[in-house]
Amino acid sequence: MITTTGLSKHFQDHEVLKGINIQVAAQDIVVVLGPSGSGKSTLLRCLNGLEDISGGSFEVNGIVVDATASRRLRQQATRNIRKQSGMVFQQFNLYPHKTALGNVIEGLITVKKLPKEQAVSIGRKLLDRVGLADREEYYPSRLSGGQQQRVAIARSLAMEPAVMLFDEPTSALDPELVGEVLSVMRELAQEGMTMLVVSHEMKFAREVATKIILMADGHIIEEAAPQRFFEDPQEERTRRFLRQIN
Ligand code: ADP
Ligand code: MG
Numbered sequence: 304m305i306t307t308t309g310l311s312k313h314f315q316d317h318e319v320l321k322g323i324n325i326q327v328a329a330q331d332i333v334v335v336l337g338p339s340g341s342g343k344s345t346l347l348r349c350l351n352g353l354e355d356i357s358g359g360s361f362e363v364n365g366i367v368v369d370a371t372a373s374r375r376l377r378q379q380a381t382r383n384i385r386k387q388s389g390m391v392f393q394q395f396n397l398y399p400h401k402t403a404l405g406n407v408i409e410g411l412i413t414v415k416k417l418p419k420e421q422a423v424s425i426g427r428k429l430l431d432r433v434g435l436a437d438r439e440e441y442y443p444s445r446l447s448g449g450q451q452q453r454v455a456i457a458r459s460l461a462m463e464p465a466v467m468l469f470d471e472p473t474s475a476l477d478p479e480l481v482g483e484v485l486s487v488m489r490e491l492a493q494e495g496m497t498m499l500v501v502s503h504e505m506k507f508a509r510e511v512a513t514k515i516i517l518m519a520d521g522h523i524i525e526e527a528a529p530q531r532f533f534e535d536p537q538e539e540r541t542r543r544f545l546r547q548i549n
Contacts, residue, residue, distance in 0.1 A: 304329045304466050304497045305350060309359030311370075312345055319345045321521040322359065327466070327499055327514075332492045334508040334529075335501045337518035338544070343501040346518070347468045350499070351390045352381035363387050364465040389459030393471040395451040397443040397458075403430060403450075404439035407457045414462070429457040433487050449480030453487055460491075467491065469500040505548065509533060517541050 305327035312320040319342045327333045335343050348354040350361060352368075355377065360369040364387045368380045397406045404426050411422035430439055433453040443451050452472055459467060469488065473481040485507050492498060492511050502508060508515055508529060515532040517524045517540070525532065525541045536542050 304331070305361070305363050305499060307346075307350070307359065307361040310346075310349065310356060310361050311358035312342075312349055312354060313357045319521055320349070320357075323521075323523060325516060325523065325526070327497060329497050330495045331513045332498045332500065332511050333514045333516060334512040335499065335516045335518055336503070336508065336544070337524075338547075341518045342521045343518055344470050347390065347470050347499065347501060350384075351388050351468055352385050353390075355381075386462070387465045388468055389462055389464035389466075390468045390470070391452070391455050391459055391472045393474045395443070395448070395455045395475075397451055397454055399443050401442070402439060403435060403441050403443075403446065403454045406443070406454055407461050410458065410462050425461060426457075429460055430454070432460070432490075433457045434483070447480055448476045449483045452476065452484045456484075456487055456491075466497045466499065469498065469502065471501050471503070473502065473504060503548075505533075517544060519544070 307323050307325050310320055310323040311318065323346060337343055345354060349356050350363060356368065356370050358370045360367060363384045366380050366383045366387065368377055368384065398409065401409065407429055408422040408426040411417045411425060412419060427439065430436055433456055435450060435453055438446060438450060446454065473484050476484065485504060489511055512529050514526065515529050516526045519540060525536060525538045536545060
């Protein structure tokens, strides 16, 4: 579903991604770990077309973005890729002047051009799916952080993405609200969604991931199934990372 080949990205002379090769198969849950500044967010932003890549190529659900292609072709591919992937950020970025339901149906009306009635019906189902059926008329300011993040997930799902990208979706939440967001993500995983998740939630990584990737300093250090990653890491850099978080 996602392949990157020698993907690189620099900002001026600062090389942030130094030739990244990853593969995410359909229904994989890949959790990306790594210290702050290692390039995790930049990788996700490249995959979602929020950053232009500097070198290499990547593919999402059959759409290829190649750094050597013309700018016009790259932009065209990037536009198509945005339709394939939903992204959930640390900050929920909901429209403050729209209700929970209003936020979820916004893209259905403006992008998918669905009639309001149909959008509302889909929006209600999605709010129900993230456990917020009784909050559809609430504005973001009256929702907890965990509820806002669940609305943001429902809003992404409304666009029927082939893959979901999560960038530290629980890092801005009070500890008691982390669980409700992770359990929505667990359910999505169980339903077969393909997910690439940057997170520091080790329990989630261990229990839900099909594969763990450790990034540091723009490189992939190690890639392994969770049990092997946590119990028998092959790289010294991985062992050091695991010691620091424990
Ligand atoms: P992570 O998500 O792993 O913490 P990031 O991808 O956010 O790492 O950042 C990796 C590096 O890229 C950092 O050194 C950061 O300062 C730099 N960086 C990220 N975005 C930009 C940008 N728009 N302009 C310049 N440097 C950036
Ligand atoms: Mg980040």
